[in-house]
Amino acid sequence: MARTIPTEPTFRQRQILEWVRRFIVAQGMPPTVREIGAAFSITPRAVFEILQALERKGHLMRGALGARSLVLTQPPRHACPHCAAVPVVGRIAAGGPIEAIEDREAELTVSHDLCRRGELFALRVKGDSMIEAGILDGDTVLVRKQATANNGEIVVALLENEATLKYLHREGRRVRLQPANARLKPIYVEPTKLSIQGVVIGVHRQLDRKAARMNS
Amino acid sequence: MARTIPTEPTFRQRQILEWVRRFIVAQGMPPTVREIGAAFSITPRAVFEILQALERKGHLMRGALGARSLVLTQPPRHACPHCAAVPVVGRIAAGGPIEAIEDREAELTVSHDLCRRGELFALRVKGDSMIEAGILDGDTVLVRKQATANNGEIVVALLENEATLKYLHREGRRVRLQPANARLKPIYVEPTKLSIQGVVIGVHRQLDRKAARMNS
DNA sequence: TAAAATACTCAACGATTGTTGAGTTTCAAG
């Protein structure tokens, strides 16, 4: 019987194939065409063609099941711990992107289902700019590393070597970075001058007696 | 404290839960509500309600990822040295009238150093009464079980079989339970009518795309 | 040099998906 012999994928195809593999391990389910597209900043059409090519070469099979139906020929091993350590990166002032400053000053333990949401890191919040979103000075935000984000999401944005936490709003050609604090004004930037490091998917706070004293 | 029995799924719920588990193993991805419905010859609506019930009881989590996003809460296996499971024992109203502590519905994974602080449990917050303390509707608060507390600490207080989340302030012979919301008035009670269940030592929040949509 | 494959953009179609409202039935507990 004429079995499909896996052919060598191109660089781009392998890039996406490996990303899909990691996604399945992390999320417990295959990604959609648009999720892949968002990760690589390309359109669904481009992803579709690359997936077609990968299927033709025998690296995966595309769905008989409709949405999200994608099966890898070489399935990823499911390492299944119940928790994972997420690096807490402190200040992101002077470097480039966060990858460069992998000085993990601490580790945050998160439950397994949160890890499934992708590559995570954590940031300690300084200042009150997101106070109306319930993010206080000293909180730790859980961030999923990604270069794009949807409107209304809280993003870690890199602007001229400075990282900020803001709501993201695209408005025509410019981007509004909106603080959640009535005393602060929004920042307007060109999309080219903005680098999104990740999207906030969680907030952790640890209260202690010092915090209590300030309220008494 | 009125520790109640963990909520068992009904026969039908367990039936579907096991089917979903088998589906994931077989297909490599979670099923859609309609696929479940087809397998049991019921409508999407019926499936939806059963999945809701299973999520309420902590057996699975319905996704922030849109289609086919179902993550099972697996039974606890190997003890992890870096984390521990804290029971989420129910909802607490941070708003007006209150609801007593209910059944355990899920588990929260916290790092081990937090567990050393005593016996912990977690509560899901309902309402906006602690909004100015950065505790929002839907947050999960980590609570250390204890019967006393210091001034200024946020406590889980039981008043006539009703639990609330408030700042604790002793004022002479009476106790002031202070909400963190300018629109709400403090509650004054005699110490004898008040039962402190624990002290809030942490806040956890999980953001998803739905939350983002509301801000865009 | 011509042809094919690769890697994309943009705009759009129809199908599938999660979700909701309104109403029914069954069955056990107060």
Place this chain on the structure above:
DNA sequence: CTTGAAACTCAACAATCGTTGAGTATTTTA
């Protein structure tokens, strides 16, 4: 007897999904 939950039906909405056509630029192959 009443109440409430669990488990359903039916119809429908909006968002998301896979997919497609038409077109461009670049690289690889024959």
